[in-house]
Amino acid sequence: MTMTQKYGKDKSEDNYRRAVALIKEKLPSMRILNALLMINLGKEEDILVDARQTPPVLLLETTEEPDCRFQTKPEYLIQFSQGKLEPRYALFKDAFFHEAIPPKVLPVASLPTPTEDLDRVRADIAEFGYGLVKDALAPEQIATLKKAVLEQAAGEVAAGVAAKDGGPNAPNQRIWTLINKGQEFIDLLQHPLIDEIVPDFLGEHALIHSYSANIARPGNVPMQLHTDQVAIQPPVREIAFGLNIMWFLEDVTAENGGTRVYPGSHLGHVAPDDIFDLKDSVAAQGPAGTALVFESRLWHATGPNIQQTGERPVILMFFMRSFIRQQENNFLSLREDVERDLPDKVKAMLGFCTTGALGGVEGDVREGQMVKRLKNPVGALRKTTNV
Ligand SMILES: O=C(O)CCC(=O)C(=O)O
Ligand SMILES: [Fe+2]
Structure with a gap:
């Protein structure tokens, strides 16, 4: 087995399948949307969810104009089902919280x-x-x-x-x-x-x-x-x-x-x-x-x-x-x-200053030091050159 076979496996198909499985699993909770949704996960074919009926179902095709279309990456869907990424970040680059509280209006x-x-x-x-x-x-x-x-x-x-x-x-x-x-x-x-x-x-x-x-x-x-x-x-x-x-x-x-x-x-x-x-x-x-x-x-x-x-x-x-x-x-x-x-x-x-152990140049990690681009950063210094 080569290194490429061991580590380089393309996960996109797996992710796609997991994301579609998640959509199917979550169908009942989509009823609240009461809409026809067109979801694109980066493939040519869209996923159609009819959430206007109880329970919501996946459609193979439709002649109707969807109420909402959105595109996201399968891995984002997986991550927000795990609470590692906020759905609105994936969809609109914004945040959403499980059990979010709407802002209250102050006088x-x-x-x-x-x-x-x-x-x-x-x-x-x-x-x-x-x-x-x-x-x-x-x-x-x-x-x-x-x-x-x-x-x-x-x-x-x-x-x-x-x-x-x-x-x-x-x-x-x-x-x-x-x-x-x-x-x-x-x-x-x-x-x-x-x-x-x-x-x-x-x-x-x-x-x-x-x-x-x-x-x-x-x-x-x-x-x-x-x-x-x-x-x-x-x-x-x-x-x-x-x-x-x-x-x-x-x-x-x-x-x-x-x-x-x-x-x-x-x-x-x-x-x-x-x-x-x-x-x-x-x-x-x-x-x-x-x-x-x-x-x-x-x-x-x-x-x-x-x-x-x-x-x-x-x-x-x-x-x-x-x-x-x-x-x-x-x-x-x-x-x-x-x-x-x-x-x-x-x-x-x-950012031209170290803070704690961060931002140093060539290992200078003392706090609060100004740093600058080195004219000639240390490169490979080896006895042999054929590596
Ligand atoms: O222009 C504004 O009023 C706000 C802009 C803003 O929210 C932002 O740049 O993040
Ligand atoms: Fe802002």
Whole structure:
């Protein structure tokens, strides 16, 4: 038996059969859906479930238009039946909990409002999952950052590299990897609010998971509800792994796409029944210059911009604990000319610093050391060369 025979066996057919068996096993519980479902597990043929009858049955074919179609991988179905992966992560890249509790609606009068009192912001984050820092940016900073974001947005459109989303017309625009896109954005990473809030919440050496701007524009379809720690699977709800600071570059309102949140939804096994339904959510609002600080278990989504005109530009600075793999691969995306002049403080946030035994280069695992790309990493040093 060769090594390939022993270890390299293709499991895709086995997985497919197991996934189909699971669907059959779970048929009775699908009755609640009361719909005709078309499931694709990566094969040409679809699996048709008629869950409009009791008990639901598999159909060989249909002339009817299904109520719902979805595609997923057989291994995802298997994993979420075992509780190792959340179904909405597999289907929509989002989370679901066995016995999930829908978010409860809190009286609006008690919700956080922008304040300069950082202790209150911290208390609001603990209680509601978010808080709002009043006047975190001075008027000149707002103007500089807004100009930079809007010009960059236009530049990326003109260059054909714009990242658009927000429904079929994709009016929203995301500007990724801000670190490369102007000194204003590097300066913002040195804003004192970060040191006031982040280490206390996430521990030392928190990393920038992603650094982007998001412009919500009229006619957008709201984002699906999600938490920002959705990539952590199996899901952990006991602690927050991340903290997002959203800098408002415009007055942010319920009308222009203010982030919809479910206050208090960061605690417990909470998940909305329908991640496409923003019902009972509230918009996190505040004047330009406000910083919305929200932790990564909070259920939220970019809101609808229902105005005729008027954009909602914000900057999202998302930090995660030091041991979590970053969303943006800074080591590959950082421009060399930017890297050369970056202050160590900012470089550390991007991952150029060891933390505990992690992130070292050639075994340098001492805590808190700045690391850099070696010009000539040690390669194979052997007596013989014919290995
Ligand atoms: O743009 C927003 O309002 C929120 C964006 C968001 O939730 C995200 O980037 O994860
Ligand atoms: Fe988010």
